[in-house]
Structures are given as structure tokens and as C-alpha cells.
Amino acid sequence: MTAAAGGATFxxxxxxxxxxxxxxxxxxxxxxxxxIVSVVAGVVGYFVVLRRTAFAAxxxxxxxxxxxxxxxxxxxxxxxxxxxxxxxxxxxxxxxxQHLRDRDTVIGIVLAFMLGLGVLFISLYNGFSTEAYSILxxxxxxxxxSDLVVTAAVGAVAVVSMAAMYRxxxxxxxxxxxxxxxxxxxxxxSIAFLLTLAxxxxxxxQVVGVLLIFALLVTPAAVAERLTVRPGSAxxxxxxxxxxxxxxxxxxxYYFAYPVSFFIxxxxxxxxxxxxxxxxxxxxxxxxxxxxxx
Amino acid sequence: MxxxxxxxxxxxxxxxxxxxxxxxxxxxxxxxxxxxxxFVAVLGPNGSGKSTLLRQLLGLLTPLAGRLEVLxxxxxxxxxxIGYVPQARTLDPQIAFRGIDLVRLGLDGHRFGFRAPWQxxxxxxxxxxxxxxxxxxxxxxxxxxxxxxxxxRQRLLLAQALVGEPELLLLDEPLASxxxxxxxxxxxxxxxxxxxxxxxxxxxxxxxxxxxxVIDLVCYVANGRIAFGPPDQVVTSAVLSDLYGxxxxxxxxxxxxxxxxxxEEETAHPHQPSPGTRP
Numbered sequence: 001m002t003a004a005a006g007g008a009t010f011x012x013x014x015x016x017x018x019x020x021x022x023x024x025x026x027x028x029x030x031x032x033x034x035x036i037v038s039v040v041a042g043v044v045g046y047f048v049v050l051r052r053t054a055f056a057a058x059x060x061x062x063x064x065x066x067x068x069x070x071x072x073x074x075x076x077x078x079x080x081x082x083x084x085x086x087x088x089x090x091x092x093x094x095x096x097x098q099h100l101r102d103r104d105t106v107i108g109i110v111l112a113f114m115l116g117l118g119v120l121f122i123s124l125y126n127g128f129s130t131e132a133y134s135i136l137x138x139x140x141x142x143x144x145x146s147d148l149v150v151t152a153a154v155g156a157v158a159v160v161s162m163a164a165m166y167r168x169x170x171x172x173x174x175x176x177x178x179x180x181x182x183x184x185x186x187x188x189x190s191i192a193f194l195l196t197l198a199x200x201x202x203x204x205x206q207v208v209g210v211l212l213i214f215a216l217l218v219t220p221a222a223v224a225e226r227l228t229v230r231p232g233s234a235x236x237x238x239x240x241x242x243x244x245x246x247x248x249x250x251x252x253x254y255y256f257a258y259p260v261s262f263f264i265x266x267x268x269x270x271x272x273x274x275x276x277x278x279x280x281x282x283x284x285x286x287x288x289x290x291x292x293x294x
Numbered sequence: 295m296x297x298x299x300x301x302x303x304x305x306x307x308x309x310x311x312x313x314x315x316x317x318x319x320x321x322x323x324x325x326x327x328x329x330x331x332x333f334v335a336v337l338g339p340n341g342s343g344k345s346t347l348l349r350q351l352l353g354l355l356t357p358l359a360g361r362l363e364v365l366x367x368x369x370x371x372x373x374x375x376i377g378y379v380p381q382a383r384t385l386d387p388q389i390a391f392r393g394i395d396l397v398r399l400g401l402d403g404h405r406f407g408f409r410a411p412w413q414x415x416x417x418x419x420x421x422x423x424x425x426x427x428x429x430x431x432x433x434x435x436x437x438x439x440x441x442x443x444x445x446x447r448q449r450l451l452l453a454q455a456l457v458g459e460p461e462l463l464l465l466d467e468p469l470a471s472x473x474x475x476x477x478x479x480x481x482x483x484x485x486x487x488x489x490x491x492x493x494x495x496x497x498x499x500x501x502x503x504x505x506x507x508v509i510d511l512v513c514y515v516a517n518g519r520i521a522f523g524p525p526d527q528v529v530t531s532a533v534l535s536d537l538y539g540x541x542x543x544x545x546x547x548x549x550x551x552x553x554x555x556x557x558e559e560e561t562a563h564p565h566q567p568s569p570g571t572r573p
Contacts, residue, residue: 050389148343163408169401174391177380178454181352182404227389229438234390 010255021254027141034246036155037207041237043162044200045221049171054218056093061202061213063089066114068135069121080118081149082205086198094191138209138261151175151203158199208261215265216242223275241271297500303366305462306496310361313346317356320346326522335505336498346500348384348464358456366459377455377463382448393435393450397422400454425457428487445476465497502529503551
């Protein structure tokens with residue numbers, strides 16, 4: 001969970017620091033997977049914030065926890081359990097419908113059940129605490145080359161599907177009634193989006209873990225929403241911010257014997273706090289009229 | 295688009311039309327023709343089925359019985375010749391989205407994929423600018439929807455409906471939640487735009503009076519039936535009493551405003567509320 005074991009010390013020669021860091025295979029894997037996850041999380045996260053589906057994202061990560069823990073018990077790579085359970089969870093949530101009044105309640109109930117199931121699986125497995133810890137809080141420094149291949153493939157599918165449904169999903173998210181009248185398949189898109197979200201969650205869990213997933217999936221997009229209102233720019237800002245937080249977090253974690261996840265989530269939180277202050281809205285939630293020129 | 299091109303057939307043709315959800319009728323026996331270029335006010339109490347009529351025209355709801363033609367063909371979902379503005383409360387007012395991007399969705403939001411930065415945009419930008427200018431929203435179209443007044447948002451929704459250059463405009467309660475001055479400005483705007491573009495307009499409203507100087511026809515939906523005709527022939531004591539099956543009085547004041555009085559609650563809500571309306 002920490003890279004400092006190697007006795008790395010920070011010098012002000014950033015180039016030699018960087019080349020030293022990148023001389024380790026596990027650091028190269030970590031930087032690469034963080035980059036992939038940042039792109040996916042930034043793009044998908046924009047729609048998570050726009051569609052107000054943060055709770056669904058949260059729940060999917062917990063469903064993924066049960067899947068990952070189950071895979072560990074079965075002795076297979078946790079990423080397959082993550083993927084299978086996240087996708088299954090997305091299908092179930094999608095079938096609940098967007099407007100069902102007790103949708104959040106149902107999601108919450110399933111979430112609690114899945115977390116309990118995950119605890120059972122973890123207890124069935126002997127090496128229990130390390131595995132549980134890495135699923136819950138992420139283990140970016142333990143990403144193997146084969147994990148990286150899976151992350152890249154899943155990330156590519158997620159980005160391509162977002163690109164394919166970009167305009168109608170935007171239409172259905174902002175103005176569903178008109179979108180439906182214009183023959184946009186809003187219901188189908190809602191399910192397709194949840195499935196894509198499931199892919200994003202599955203790859204992001206590897207980096208920051210189940211419990212800290214919002215740091216990459218929601219916070220950067222929420223910051224971007226404050227800084228720009230153009231959908232394209234907002235996504236670019238979200239991706240850039242997720243990348244900055246995860247790479248910087250990794251670099252800091254390389255020198256300090258504390259979890260990388262802590263540094264990533266702290267940087268994301270700092271960015272959000274700064275964005276709130278910069279856009280003239282403090283903790284109290286006062287709203288200032290904001291004019292954005294084209 | 296020359297006006298003679300579609301001078302023949304009416305914009306809307308309804309014959310013995312019935313509407314409802316499942317097998318529960320909302321209204322039935324509606325027969326009327328709406329000529330091209332007419333401005334029609336769709337009036338009636340809450341839950342009487344005004345929006346249901348729009349949903350049928352949009353092809354979102356199949357008629358229970360009867361025949362319906364829209365612009366010379368059966369209603370079909372996604373008909374680009376129809377511009378639609380739903381009730382304003384369906385739009386999240388706090389959404390972090392610019393007005394101009396909302397209008398743009400009316401142009402290409404239904405297409406899959408995304409518009410890459412290298413694709414030509416001059417024609418699209420021109421259509422956007424024209425629609426935004428037509429509703430007088432040029433000065434605030436780049437603002438966030440959350441930073442706009444209800445009237446400003448309503449104008450941008452109208453621009454979104456107009457940007458695809460429709461022939462028929464369906465507006466569901468565009469005057470709701472606007473103050474009296476904004477209502478008058480909105481009515482004036484819709485009637486000007488409709489005249490310039492030779493549009494047929496169906497506008498759902500609660501009150502005839504803000505509209506009475508601009509409309510040609512009234513479609514009065516109540517008690518499971520529809521009365522159709524010029525306002526001074528439909529909004530009368532005799533016709534509305536017959537429609538409601540109960541005594542209803544229409545008072546006309548010195549300025550020609552009409553007030554409907556004497557509608558009991560039961561006759562105002564003759565059926566289950568349709569989805570989306572609160573009981």
C-alpha cells in the first residue's frame with residue numbers, strides 16, 4: 001500500500017525522481033492504470049453528476065465489493081468478480097426505472113445486502129484482512145500487468161460507448177420529455193449508461209477502492225461543473241483533474257509511508273474546496289448569479 | 295418553404311378520436327380539423343386530458359379509437375415537423391447547463407455519437423443564432439439555466455422547439471408560473487413567431503384571457519369530451535354547460551374577457567389523474 005518501503009527519498013531534481021519512480025514496474029503499472037481510470041471516470045463522472053446518479057455509483061461499488069470478495073474466495077482474479085457483479089447490479093438498477101419513487105430505497109437495501117455478502121466472502125477466505133483492505137481502499141501499487149490489460153480493455157469499451165451515446169444521453173439527461181418525443185430511447189440509454197458506469201466503477205475500484213470511489217468518479221466532475229458549463233470542457237476538466245489527483249497522489253505516496261488512496265482523495269477534496277471558494281460559493285451554500293460568456 | 299406547398303390538408307385532422315391509458319378513456323368522440331397557420335388554445339380543468347391530446351399528436355400515445363392525422367400523416371414519434379415544449383417543471387432548474395446547449399439539443403440531440411470539433415459548424419451555429427434571436431434570448435443564451443428567470447428559461451425552451459424549423463408547435467402550459475407581464479410578453483412572442491414562420495400552434499393553458507386576442511380557435515377539454523371552435527362560440531354558458539353536464543356560467547366583462555364560473559370539483563376531475571399530474 002505504500003511505496004516508501006524501498007527507502008526512496010525525494011530530491012529537488014524532479015527528473016531523477018521521476019526516472020527513479022518509473023524504474024519500478026509496479027509504479028509504471030500504477031501510473032498507467034491511474035491514467036486510464038482518470039479518463040473513464042472523468043467522462044462517465046460528468047454524466048453521474050448531471051444525471052444525479054451519484055448514489056447509484058456508490059451502490060455499484062458496493063455490489064462490486066461482494067463480487068471481488070467472492071472471486072477471491074473462488075481463487076480467481078478479483079477484477080472478474082468486480083466486473084460481473086457491477087454489470088449485474090447495473091442491469092437490476094436499470095430495470096427499476098428512473099422515476100420509481102422508492103428506487104433509492106431499493107438500491108440502498110441491495111447495497112446493504114451486498115456489503116454483508118462481501119463480509120461473508122472475506123471471512124470465508126483465510127488471508128482475509130489484506131484482501132478486504134485492498135478491495136475497500138484500493139491497491140494501486142499492486143496492479144499486475146494482466147490487471148492493466150483488463151483495465152485498458154474495459155476502459156476502452158466504456159469510453160467508446162460513452163462516445164456513441166453522447167448526444168442522445170445528454171438530451172435525455174437534460175430534457176427527457178422532449179428527448180422521448182424526438183425518438184430518443186431514454187429508457188434504453190439509462191440502462192446503457194448504468195452498464196457503462198459499472199465498467200467505470202470496476203476499473204476505478206482497483207485504484208481507490210470501493211469506499212473511496214467518489215474521489216475519482218464524482219469529485220472531479222463536480223469541480224468541473226463549477227468551473228465550466230460546456231459539456232465538452234467539463235469532461236476535459238474532470239479528466240484532467242482526476243489525472244492530476246491520481247498521479248500526484250501516487251508520486252506523494254511514493255515518498256511517504258501512507259496509503260496512496262489517502263493522498264488521491266485528499267487532493268480531490270482540496271480541489272473541490274478550492275473550486276467552491278473560487279466560484280463564490282462558500283460552505284453555507286450561498287448562490288451567486290454567474291455569467292458565463294460563450 | 296412556400297405556404298402553398300401545404301395549403302391543402304389541415305395541420306391536424308381528428309375524427310371520432312378517443313384517448314386514454316390502458317382501456318380507461320380520458321376523453322372520446324373528438325372530431326375537429328385544425329387548418330394550417332391556426333393558433334389554438336387547448337383549455338380545460340386539471341387532469342381533463344389536455345396533455346393527453348399533445349401526447350397523441352406527438353405519437354407517444356396511440357388513440358383508443360378514431361382517426362388522427364398530423365400534417366397529413368398518422369402521428370409518429372420523432373416527427374421533425376413538430377416542435378414541442380413540455381411543462382416547464384419537468385426541467386431541473388438547477389442544472390449546470392447553458393441555454394444555448396439546450397437549444398442545440400433540439401438540432402442534433404437525437405443523433406447518436408458526438409459532434410467532433412473538426413466537423414463543420416457554420417450552418418448549425420446559424421440555425422442556433424436564428425432560433426435564439428427569434429425568441430429574443432440572445433443576451434442570456436450563454437448563461438446557465440439555473441441563473442435564469444422562469445420566463446427566460448421558457449423562451450429558450452421555445453427556441454429549442456423552433457430550431458428544427460417545425461410546422462406544428464405544441465406548447466404545454468408555457469404560461470404557467472409566469473407573472474402577468476411575462477405571460478403577456480410570452481403570448482405576444484409566440485404569436486409573432488408563429489405568424490412569421492406560418493406555424494400552426496396548439497397551446498395548453500388554464501386561462502383563456504391572456505390568449506384571447508391572438509387565438510383563432512379553442513379546444514376545450516372537459517368531462518371526457520372536447521368542444522372545438524372559435525372562442526366566442528365555445529367558451530359560452532350553453533356549450534360549457536353541455537360539456538360538463540352541469541350548469542356552468544360564462545361571464546363576459548366589458549373588455550371581452552371571459553370568466554368560467556360554477557364548475558364543481560367533481561366535474562373538474564372526471565377521471566383518475568394522468569401520470570405526471572399530482573392528485
